[in-house]
Amino acid sequence: MLVSLHIENYALIRRTDIRFDGGFVAITGETGAGKTIMLGALGLLLGQRSDATVLADKERKCVVEALFDIGGLNLKPLFDEEDVDYDDRLIVRREILPSAKSRAFVNDTPVQLAFLKRLGGRIIDIHSQHQTLTLSESSFRIRLLDTIASGEATSNDVLQRYREAYGNYSALKRQLEELTATEAQNRKDADYMQFQFDELNDARLVDGEQEELEQESQLLAHAETVSEGVGEAVSVMDNDGGQSVLSGLRQAKSALAHVASYHPEVEALLSRVESSLIELDDVCGSLRSTADGIVYSPQRQQEVDDRLALIYRLEKKHSVSSVAELIEIKQKLDERLQSIATHDDRIQELMEQVDKAYAEVQETGGRLSESRREAGKVLKKGILPVLQSLGMKEARFEVSMEPTPEYGPQGRDAVTFMFNANRGGEMRDMSKVASGGEMSRLMLAIKSIVTSRTLLPTIIFDEIDTGVSGDISVAVGRIMCRMAERMQVVAITHLPQIAAKAGQHLKVYKQTDGGSTVSCIKELTPDERINEVATMLSSDPPTAAALQTARELMQ
Numbered sequence: 197m198l199v200s201l202h203i204e205n206y207a208l209i210r211r212t213d214i215r216f217d218g219g220f221v222a223i224t225g226e227t228g229a230g231k232t233i234m235l236g237a238l239g240l241l242l243g244q245r246s247d248a249t250v251l252a253d254k255e256r257k258c259v260v261e262a263l264f265d266i267g268g269l270n271l272k273p274l275f276d277e278e279d280v281d282y283d284d285r286l287i288v289r290r291e292i293l294p295s296a297k298s299r300a301f302v303n304d305t306p307v308q309l310a311f312l313k314r315l316g317g318r319i320i321d322i323h324s325q326h327q328t329l330t331l332s333e334s335s336f337r338i339r340l341l342d343t344i345a346s347g348e349a350t351s352n353d354v355l356q357r358y359r360e361a362y363g364n365y366s367a368l369k370r371q372l373e374e375l376t377a378t379e380a381q382n383r384k385d386a387d388y389m390q391f392q393f394d395e396l397n398d399a400r401l402v403d404g405e406q407e408e409l410e411q412e413s414q415l416l417a418h419a420e421t422v423s424e425g426v427g428e429a430v431s432v433m434d435n436d437g438g439q440s441v442l443s444g445l446r447q448a449k450s451a452l453a454h455v456a457s458y459h460p461e462v463e464a465l466l467s468r469v470e471s472s473l474i475e476l477d478d479v480c481g482s483l484r485s486t487a488d489g490i491v492y493s494p495q496r497q498q499e500v501d502d503r504l505a506l507i508y509r510l511e512k513k514h515s516v517s518s519v520a521e522l523i524e525i526k527q528k529l530d531e532r533l534q535s536i537a538t539h540d541d542r543i544q545e546l547m548e549q550v551d552k553a554y555a556e557v558q559e560t561g562g563r564l565s566e567s568r569r570e571a572g573k574v575l576k577k578g579i580l581p582v583l584q585s586l587g588m589k590e591a592r593f594e595v596s597m598e599p600t601p602e603y604g605p606q607g608r609d610a611v612t613f614m615f616n617a618n619r620g621g622e623m624r625d626m627s628k629v630a631s632g633g634e635m636s637r638l639m640l641a642i643k644s645i646v647t648s649r650t651l652l653p654t655i656i657f658d659e660i661d662t663g664v665s666g667d668i669s670v671a672v673g674r675i676m677c678r679m680a681e682r683m684q685v686v687a688i689t690h691l692p693q694i695a696a697k698a699g700q701h702l703k704v705y706k707q708t709d710g711g712s713t714v715s716c717i718k719e720l721t722p723d724e725r726i727n728e729v730a731t732m733l734s735s736d737p738p739t740a741a742a743l744q745t746a747r748e749l750m751q
Contacts, residue, residue: 230715242316332627
């Protein structure tokens with residue numbers, strides 16, 4: 197349950213500390229005094245988003261901190277998932293900085309807002325006036341039935357099994373749809389892919405051949421020039437018909453050989469001349485071999501050019517710049533063509549898995565629908581006496597369930613709450629025939645039934661008594677008292693009959709401080725409670741009759 201709440205620098209609240217008792221707590225105050233502001237601050241602790249506009253003093257941060265007693269709720273696994281220290285005394289803090297950045301802490305450990313939302317949904321339920329409108333939503337009505345059904349372990353297990361079955365079915369169906377679409381597209385493109393593959397395969401491409409062909413093409417194009425240049429070099433180096441480089445070196449070698457023995461430096465120079473002669477003689481031999489190998493062939497020239505033209509055309513067609521990339525494209529085309537042949541088998545296998553998964557969805561979905569029908573009977577049986585106690589003596593209520601065209605995340609049930617407040621009238625959709633006051637009483641009755649079957653420790657009603665008065669207000673107060681026997685009930689109310697039934701009474705009021713209007717809250721003493729209830733009954737100051745009535749209401 198909510199033990200205490202600290203609010204600092206939030207809207208009209210400068211700083212306040214509120215202590216909450218267990219059982220039934222009433223909060224009253226004039227319209228605009230700041231009751232809803234307190235709920236807004238509490239909402240921050242439940243993961244609601246906010247910004248710097250909530251700061252009363254734009255230079256200081258806003259701090260909202262609450263202490264909860266969560267013993268017996270079995271929340272430790274949730275804390276373990278987030279690696280947050282667990283304690284039965286739970287401290288939740290939220291800070292809004294002047295920069296508009298937000299920080300959240302659970303037991304002094306920084307956490308994300310998603311965790312606050314998950315945690316908040318397990319420890320507190322805030323029912324505001326607009327939530328009554330959600331009764332017109334089928335998804336909300338389904339959640340109500342599931343909550344009632346969850347009181348039975350088997351029903352809760354069915355809901356979990358259905359969610360798992362539907363999740364598995366959806367995943368398999370999505371895989372089948374994606375594979376079928378891919379297969380259809382592949383078959384549509386198969387002829388063109390086969391043509392591309394055949395074209396690349398027939399080309400018999402070899403990695404590196406383009407560079408070799410380009411070099412050969414260049415040589416063939418300049419064969420005559422190269423041959424002449426090499427021949428001229430050979431002639432200069434070794435010309436039998438006249439003076440040449442090699443013949444000159446041979447003469448130099450012979451001349452030096454005759455005198456080398458007489459001079460050590462000449463001997464060394466002779467060795468260098470001999471080495472040069474050997475090197476040049478080898479170069480000359482290589483040039484002759486090169487010259488012999490240069491043979492211009494117009495036919496080969498055409499073959500090389502044709503081969504390069506084919507490679508260049510394929511590279512341009514596939515937007516690549518190398519034979520290696522063309523070979524890679526050919527391999528990928530081959531893989532896609534091969535996969536088309538195997539898609540049929542995989543599609544057939546997936547179709548069988550989808551059929552099996554759908555059968556599981558049907559089986560668990562049927563059991564889920566049955567658990568909801570039983571929960572609907574429980575709701576009808578429980579709600580009618582409550583509605584009668586709230587002044588709707590002739591009210592009739594039914595839970596109607598119809599199958600939707602397809603299964604969805606919540607099953608295959610469309611739930612409608614059928615209602616008529618008068619005897620003999622036609623039963624119609626509650627959201628279309630119930631007045632505002634009737635909707636408020638219906639929601640209160642539903643909440644009283646639902647909370648009796650859950651472990652939720654705290655519920656806060658924000659003026660759920662809208663549209664009711666007189667004896668009905670007393671009945672509403674009694675229902676809240678009965679709910680407070682099982683959980684903490686906090687009611688923000690404008691009705692004295694309800695406030696009088698509470699075990700603890702808090703009052704929200706405005707006052708001027710330093711030229712600014714601020715909201716304050718305080719716990720009322722027994723005498724202050726009598727005066728507050730009497731003021732709500734009459735005027736300020738209250739009349740003697742109102743004071744007497746207040747004492748009677750509080751007995």
